[in-house]
Every structure is written in C-alpha cells, then in structure tokens.
Amino acid sequence: MKTVGFIGLGTMGMPMAANLLRNGVSLTVYSRSRNKVRELVELGAEAASSPADTVRDSEAVFTMLTDDQAVEEVYFGPNGIMHALRPGIALVDASTVSPSLSERIFRECALHLVDFLDAPVTGSRPAAESAQLTFLVGGKAEVLDSHRDLLLAMGRQAIHMGPAGSGSKAKLAVNMVLGIQMTGLAEGLATAVKSGIAPGAFLEAIASGGAASRTAEMKGERILKRDFSQQFALALMLKDLKLASRHASNLQVPAPMLNAAKNIMQMANNHGWGQQDLSAVVKLYEEWIEQTVT
Amino acid sequence: MKTVGFIGLGTMGMPMAANLLRNGVSLTVYSRSRNKVRELVELGAEAASSPADTVRDSEAVFTMLTDDQAVEEVYFGPNGIMHALRPGIALVDASTVSPSLSERIFRECALHLVDFLDAPVTGSRPAAESAQLTFLVGGKAEVLDSHRDLLLAMGRQAIHMGPAGSGSKAKLAVNMVLGIQMTGLAEGLATAVKSGIAPGAFLEAIASGGAASRTAEMKGERILKRDFSQQFALALMLKDLKLASRHASNLQVPAPMLNAAKNIMQMANNHGWGQQDLSAVVKLYEEWIEQTVT
Amino acid sequence: MKTVGFIGLGTMGMPMAANLLRNGVSLTVYSRSRNKVRELVELGAEAASSPADTVRDSEAVFTMLTDDQAVEEVYFGPNGIMHALRPGIALVDASTVSPSLSERIFRECALHLVDFLDAPVTGSRPAAESAQLTFLVGGKAEVLDSHRDLLLAMGRQAIHMGPAGSGSKAKLAVNMVLGIQMTGLAEGLATAVKSGIAPGAFLEAIASGGAASRTAEMKGERILKRDFSQQFALALMLKDLKLASRHASNLQVPAPMLNAAKNIMQMANNHGWGQQDLSAVVKLYEEWIEQTVT
Amino acid sequence: MKTVGFIGLGTMGMPMAANLLRNGVSLTVYSRSRNKVRELVELGAEAASSPADTVRDSEAVFTMLTDDQAVEEVYFGPNGIMHALRPGIALVDASTVSPSLSERIFRECALHLVDFLDAPVTGSRPAAESAQLTFLVGGKAEVLDSHRDLLLAMGRQAIHMGPAGSGSKAKLAVNMVLGIQMTGLAEGLATAVKSGIAPGAFLEAIASGGAASRTAEMKGERILKRDFSQQFALALMLKDLKLASRHASNLQVPAPMLNAAKNIMQMANNHGWGQQDLSAVVKLYEEWIEQTVT
C-alpha cells in the first residue's frame, strides 16, 4: 500500500484526501487550517508540520491549492516541498495554475530525479466527494501509469494530455469554454426575461435543443431558486479566465469570447460576488436589465 | 382529420410537412421549387399554386421560411397569405424571425379574426425528420391547445412562451446561447490545439465536466472529421445573431457575449463559409492560429 | 432673401435657427415646446402651427430633431411635412438618423419633385452657436450648391459625401469613431488612476503624443472638474452607436470596437446617466475600479 | 559635462543618443549591431563592449530596448548592467515595459544605492529626431530633477508620473488609448467606405468635429497613399496592448475596449503585418469588407 502526502484541504482537497484514505492509502496531510487537518486525522491520516514534512516518507505527494501564488509558496517557499525531495518520488499538482508554473516545477523536479505531473481536475465538489473527478494530466505517460491507481481513488478517469504543462493548458482551455458558456447563458436568460419570457420556460427551451449544456442543467435550477452558494467560486473562475487569457495571448491566439467573459466576470467580482458561485454573474445582468431574472 | 396548408419546403420544412402527411393530415403545400412540391405530392399532398392558394380550404396553415424577408413576401406579397384569410382559421409561423414581425402578423391576423402563433423550433434536420422538434410558441394558449395535435405530429413538445411574439423572442435568446457556445467551443479548441493538446483529448476533457454541452457532442466529432456539411447553416446562425442583437439593443440589454459571437460569425461568413455548417466558424480560428485543429 | 422653415428647436436647432435669422433669412419655425418658439419669434421669426404649416411659403425647410421616430412623425405624421409639399422646394434634415430613413424621405420627395438633402452635422452646441458646424451632406450636388448659402449661415463648411443617405452614413461612421474614442479615453484614464497616476498628469501625457484627440481636449478638463453637464447627451450617443451598429451589420462589416463601445454606453445609460454628457461614461469605470478618477 | 552611457540604438535609441552627443554629452554606447555603434562613434561617441562596460565611467546610463525580455537581458544577463553598478549613479530605462519589471529594477538598484527612473516616451521617430519627445517618468522626483537636463536634450518635456513604475504604468495607459483610437479609426473608415463614402471626404468629416485626433491627422493621409512603412510597428503596439491588458487585469479593471483592440491587432499581426506601421490594421478590415479603403 502506498504512502502518500496531501497538501491543501480546501473545498476540493478535503474530499479528495478523504477518498485516498477510504481506499486504504497511508496518508500524511498538511493544511494551514488546523481544524481541517484534525478532521482527516480522525479519519486515519497523519498530520505533517509543513509542506516539506509531508514529503519525508511519501512515495507520492499531491497538492490541491488555490492558485499560482499558493503553489509557489508550498513548493518553493521556506519549508516548501522542494527542500525535501528524494529521487524516485512523484509530485502531482491538481490545482489549476498557469502552464508556465507547471513547466517550471517539472524542470526543477527533473534536476532532482523526481517525477512531476500537472493534473488539474474537471468536476467540482460533488464530483470530488463521489470520486467522479476527471484528471487532465501533463507529464510522462509512464509516471501517470505508475500512479493511476491513486488518481482513480479520487476520480473516474485520468486523460493524458501531453508533456509537462499540458494538463494545465488543457484545464485552462476547458475552463475558458465553461466561463464563456456560463456568461452566455446568463446573457441569454437576461434577454429572455427582459422580453417577458418566464425564466423556467426559457430553461426548458434551452434544454430542448442544441443549446443544451451541463451548465444550464447544473446552474439553471439554482439560479431560479437564487441559490448562489459556492460550487465553484466566481473569483476562482475569474482567476482561470485570466490565466487562460494570458496563455492565449502568449500563444498569439485572438480570443474575443474569452476576453468578453473575463471582463464580465471581473465586473461581477468587483460587485463583491467573488465568493459566490460563478452563476452569480447573472446578478450583473440583473443590474443591467433593472429586474431580477426570477 | 384536419386540412392543413404548408409553405416552405426547405431543409426543415420538407421533413416537417412529410410528418404531417404521415399522421394522416390532409395537406396542401407550396414552395417556389417545383421538385420539392412534387416529392410531397408523391407522398399524398396536394400542390397549391401560391401562398394564398394554400389557405383556401385549410383550417391551419404552417410556414417554415428562411428569414424576415421571405416571411414578409409569403404573408404580405402579391398572392400572399393575407389576401386569402377566412375568420376562424389559424396561421402558424415556425420560421425564426424578428419578434416585431411576428407581432405585426399577429395584429393583422386579429383584424381578420384569424389566429396566429409564432412557433419557431429548436432541433435541426434530424429532429425534424424524427418528429423530435420542440416548438417555442407565442400567442394565445387556447390557440396552441387547439392545434397542439399538429405540432406534436412534427415534434415532441410545444412550450407556451407567452403572448404573440414570445416564441420568436425565446428562439432568439436560445440561439444566442447556442451561437455563443459554438464560438466559445471553437475558441477553446483552437487554444488547446495551439498549446499542443490533441483535439480528441481536449473534447474528452470537455465532455468530462461542467463544460460539457450538446454543441460539443454534436459538433466535436464532425469537426475532427472536417465534416462541415450543413446541419444548421452558418449564415442562418449569423442571421439569428443579428436579430438577437437588434432585439437586445431594443430592450436596452447590454450583450457583449452575443456581440462578440456575432462579429466572429460575420468574419467567418465573409470568408465564404456561410453555406457550411455553423461549426465552420472553427476555420476562422484556424486561420488565426495558422494551423488546423485536426 | 430666402424664405425658410425650421422645425425642431432643441439644443442644436435653437442656435441654428437663430443664426439663419441673424443672416437675414425670413424664417418660419415650429417646435412642440411653445416657449422655444416664442424665443425665436422675439428674434423676428414667424410661428407655424404644425410641421406642414412650416412648409407653405418656404423655399427650403430644415429639420433638426432627436431621432428616427421624431423625424418620421414630423415628415410622415398627421400634419407632417409630406402633406404640404410643392414641387421645387427643398427639404434638409440635419438630424442624425438611420440612412435608410434618409433614403426613404429622398425617394418620397422625388415623387413630388421636391429636393432632399440629408445633412447631419459635426460639432455640438458651442459650434452651433458660433456657426462653426460642419454639414455632412448626402443628395444631389446641385441641390447642395443652391442652398449652400443657408448651410454656411449656420456652419463653416458643407462636405458633399455622395448620393442621398450618404450624409447619414458618414455621420454614423464619424460618431462611431467618436464614441469609441470617448470610451477608450475613459478606460485609459480609469486604468491610469487605478495605477496611482494623477489624472491631470495622465491627461498631459495623452496630450503630448499620438494619443492626443479633440475628445481628450474637450472632455478631459471637464471630467477633472466633474462637470458632466450636457454638451452631447450620452443617450444620443448611444442612439447613434445603435444606428451605426445596425448599419455596419447590414453592410456585413464586423465592428468589434463599435459593439464594445455601444455595450458600455448602454450600461452607463442604464445607470441613469443618459441625460448627462457622454463623458459621464467614465462614471461606469469609476464603479468598476471602486474609486473616482478625480 | 556629464558622462553618460546609452544602450540600444534602434529606431528610437539612435536619434536619442545622437541628440545627447549634439548637446555635448560625453557618451559611451552599446548595441548588439556593430554598424549602429560605428555610426555613433563617427559622431563622437565611445564604443562599449557590453552593457556592463557602458556603466563603468558613467554618471547616468540610458536604455532604450525592445521589450521586457531585452531589458531583462541587458540589466540582469551575463555582462549586464547590474554587475557593474556603483553607488550614486542613475539608470534610466526609456523602453516601454511592464510596470512590474520597472519596479523590480528599481528595488534591485536601491539595494546598490543606485537611482532608477522608468521613463518611457510618447512621440515616435520624428519626435525622437527633433528632440520633441515627452518622457513619462516614474521614480524619485529629486532624481528626475538631477537628470532633467539629459532628458531635455532628447525631448521637450518630462512629466513626473509618481513613484517607481509609474512611468511604465502611464505609458501603457497612454498606448492603450492610442491603440483603441487607431483601431476605432480603421473600423469607422472601413464602414464609411463600405457605405460608398469616399475615404478622403470621410477623413475631412472626422477632422471637422469632436472625432478629430492626432491619429487621424498622422495616419489618415498615409493610409490613403497606402504607405504602411513603419513609424510605430504594429507588433510593438500589440506588445504594449498585451502589457496593458495584463496590467489592467492585475488591477482588477475590466477593459473591454482594450481587449477588443488587442484581439484585432493580434489578428492583423498573424496576417504578417507586424513589421508594418500600426495603421496597417486597416488591412484586416479591408479583408472583412472585401474591398480596399482607398
């Protein structure tokens, strides 16, 4: 049975780590918030005192952190992972971060004969809880194969996207599609409602044809109930759209749809809705149309 | 058994009319193209010599035409429908047109004690063939109820969206969501591929999470095979985005996503891809990234 | 000395009509607001009782009205101009309206052997007062030549832009450039100020190089003083951007800059700033950056 | 008389260095291209063998380089400036780069008791030749005062924009306004021409009112003559729009106009027009409208 480290017990990390435990993995965890660590210790995990400490006896270490800054701190900061590397172990970062950061970690790991996978996920909290995540994996295929068992303890599939950084690149492209869809749905709904159409009838119409989407399925009902509690925070989506925007820009890809969605999410964020679900973007349209959509 | 008229035997109208026949309706048809009419006559329809002529013995008359201009001509032109109205009959326009035109037809019909429904559809050719369309219906609920049997001969449901014009309004809002999704998918795919991600892996990634959509399901495969044969013509989508844009503008709704998609579809159309499937918008991105996505 | 009619005594029409009087023209005026008419009567004008009445003894009739709707009413409404046409007279519309309306008036005038010029102006209230307007003229060059004296009583030049409708087309293209510039300036200023740059220093920097513009000259100072009193109403600019947008759309011209500016002006308008100067668009950015730019 | 170093003898750097010489400054120059160095040596400069070598006897060192990457190399690379610092000297970077890079250089200089100004310029080649540049200066006001003489040997004014990085921030905001204006002008011109308006008449109309701009003055004529020879390269403008976009994004400022202009410039760049003048963006619109604007 593998000994594994896990760092970052947030919305996603907590259920993911719990699933590793449930699959009999011997787990050492670290998070800045003590009470989250305590919860997992009760389920059988050991507590580490720092990111570096998480690495000591582990064959593989997972990280699931907020953003580039958190990942940089946890890998390269004082008591960071990089100070405790041993040849032969593997690191797997499941956070959504910029591809250049993934590539940099890969390169530094390689110098220490350590394997690295960037393996961000699709699916949010419910999928994390039910081990139904999909990992989009960048790095060496053999490394993925060696640790596929761990990924499948937390998700239902792991798709190899290409060399180091490709997981992050794929994730950004996926989330740019998602961000565009969410914003487009809000715009369509606002237009329909301003026209006098009942929002429920509009969502039925959307579901009936080619415009149907998981976004409409998952968010439509919740919007009608004005439930904007966080599944995937608007601020995190904004972060991803900014990373995607920078990525597209570096690749010389014109990205008008992405940029439009990013600006709208930024406006919504500046209204103070960053910690609500990304579907709260509809509230911005409600301001514009001077009525609610429900 | 009802006697019904049907005008406009294009991509959509032909299978719709055939389904009415198949359900035992007594059908009179008109289309400018003689050979389309002949096909239906062989299936048991009668041929009319003009739009007006289609109305004479019918309790209900359906129209399924390209755009505002075609509808204006067929209703208000010489030998148009409006010249042959009899109190008590019903007209149903299933074309996607501007709400103001639907409202105008409704008002003029009302003066002649004729019922009118604007009932554009979601679902494209395959749904029309298999009678799986959804009708988005504007007009009086009782009129919809009286003719629901006819609609259900061609589709699987008819949703009442509100008073006259509401069908057209809902359809524009639905297609704006669809146009945004199609363009967003093309943008994401182009960005992924430019990053070095294999397009098939990217589509798998899309399908795995919240970014999944019927657009990705229906168009993804076809794009990979470079099959841009028309399911829903790019030029028709552009037409709808322009109508939606005008509609949003009249309603004072800012619509940045719609406008972005409209401009991109316009560029693609100006490249000469208007008669291909709307998924051909991906070719514009291919020009921008200087490589194909397949 | 010419006998002339003038309809529409708003922000622009009032000083224009006054300038005709000042140049010795024999003037008959009409406006719905009696007190505006009275002001001009005191300066020597005669009052007409309706648009039609303005035409009776005039060789030329000018209109300077809000928008398409106002022009349609004044020309085609009950007691409208068209009911009083006499062969040989000339009509000149200086309002900013849609080219298709200008073309329609031209065609109807031609049927009555009446000349028509669409002659919208550049320059706002101060230019109207000092007779420094520029007329952008569509219609027959000979007609322009016959009435250039009248135009030059109100402005400093009249540029022939082409056949009927060309004045309106040129005006829309000019105002789309202006609307883009105003919005772009607001966006740059907001970004600079959010960076910690003093707004005055930023405007000096703008003035120093290729980014200099009459917009920055005319609006910069006023923004710093938070003087948003109307020179050119934001709602009127929005109207023009919508007309331009529709015009570009009909011409199949992708117009991403115009559409971006239009959406932003729409948002500003929906905040209730339509009756302030178009420079009030900067307040929208102030909301976004959560601080004032001054 | 001051002894000064100058690094980067490109389109802008060459005439700027020449102006320092002309003002009696004792100048040491470095550029990777030998022949440019030779030209200045003939005018009285001394040649340095590396960036570091330029610093040795200088009280002040100017850099005028392409972009972030070039500046990083020249300051921090092997034989870079930072290896040769002496307390008390001043470095001035006149390149347009990202504010974060300017701030980083400032901080590293401070550690060595070296002064640093970020001082990008407005005005292009002709202004550089005639010493009519404007410097937008970030850093300590006293440092600017000590070296204002040198700046005024190359320009007509130096505006203090605020602390370190403020010059770069102001420059990005200025160029974002410029990029928006250039793209907006191209869009308006294309729309006018597609309407049948003569381009010369349109430019006259622009010049006549509030839409007038230095961009229209400087680029209009050249576009009509199809002279797209480089005054300010489209690729450099694109670089600045990308920096500005990232800057706005970091500041949480929604920037729809900037993003629209950036995407359009990216498309134009990908057509291969990066090394032409930024006014070549009009060629993209020519493709869209399927005719030239001249």
Ligand SMILES: NC(=O)C1=CN([C@@H]2O[C@H](COP(=O)(O)OP(=O)(O)OC[C@H]3O[C@@H](n4cnc5c(N)ncnc54)[C@H](OP(=O)(O)O)[C@@H]3O)[C@@H](O)[C@H]2O)C=CC1
């Ligand atoms: N939520 C969702 O639906 C989805 C999220 N994602 C991505 O997964 C990642 C995690 O998301 P989510 O769990 O929602 O985010 P949370 O913000 O809920 O959790 C992030 C974790 O990072 C830790 N962390 C943050 N900064 C630091 C730091 N400087 N040092 C150490 N630890 C730090 C926090 O822990 P503590 O404070 O205890 O240290 C917390 O445990 C993100 O990149 C997100 O974009 C991907 C798919 C879906």
Ligand SMILES: NC(=O)C1=CN([C@@H]2O[C@H](COP(=O)(O)OP(=O)(O)OC[C@H]3O[C@@H](n4cnc5c(N)ncnc54)[C@H](OP(=O)(O)O)[C@@H]3O)[C@@H](O)[C@H]2O)C=CC1
């Ligand atoms: N295709 C699709 O996937 C979908 C289409 N729609 C909408 O349904 C409508 C029909 O689409 P589709 O069938 O694809 O379009 P087609 O262009 O294939 O068919 C339109 C029909 O209109 C007729 N027509 C056009 N102009 C005139 C005219 N002036 N006078 C008389 N008849 C005219 C044509 O017939 P003829 O030349 O024989 O007279 C043709 O039969 C459109 O509004 C479209 O937006 C809605 C959902 C999906």
Ligand SMILES: NC(=O)C1=CN([C@@H]2O[C@H](COP(=O)(O)OP(=O)(O)OC[C@H]3O[C@@H](n4cnc5c(N)ncnc54)[C@H](OP(=O)(O)O)[C@@H]3O)[C@@H](O)[C@H]2O)C=CC1
């Ligand atoms: N303001 C500016 O800086 C510039 C404006 N323009 C354009 O010039 C035109 C006029 O602008 P401006 O003077 O500012 O606008 P105002 O709204 O100030 O004036 C419009 C005039 O139209 C009259 N009017 C409106 N509706 C009707 C109607 N249904 N029947 C009869 N009269 C009507 C109003 O008069 P009453 O209520 O008395 O009848 C008023 O006199 C607009 O098209 C504008 O876009 C062009 C350049 C600059």
